[in-house]
Amino acid sequence: MKMKDMLGKKEDDLRSDLLRLLREEFDFRVQRSINSSVVQKTHVMRNIRRKVAMIQMVLCHKKRSVIS
Numbered sequence: 001m002k003m004k005d006m007l008g009k010k011e012d013d014l015r016s017d018l019l020r021l022l023r024e025e026f027d028f029r030v031q032r033s034i035n036s037s038v039v040q041k042t043h044v045m046r047n048i049r050r051k052v053a054m055i056q057m058v059l060c061h062k063k064r065s066v067i068s
Helices: 003-008 011-034 042-067
Strands: none
Touching: 003 042, 011 042
């Protein structure tokens, strides 16, 4: 998802996406701890972390613009 798309979304939608991504990240971490000998899909973890950071940045941006 691109930044333009995220800026157009409502705050509730962004929060639900954030919760979904955090849950997905948690599931990957649990899976990795169970199968510690196998390193799988590290690129997916990196993409999830980046998306989480982008959503958090957009939420902060929207909060600041409302306050100003």
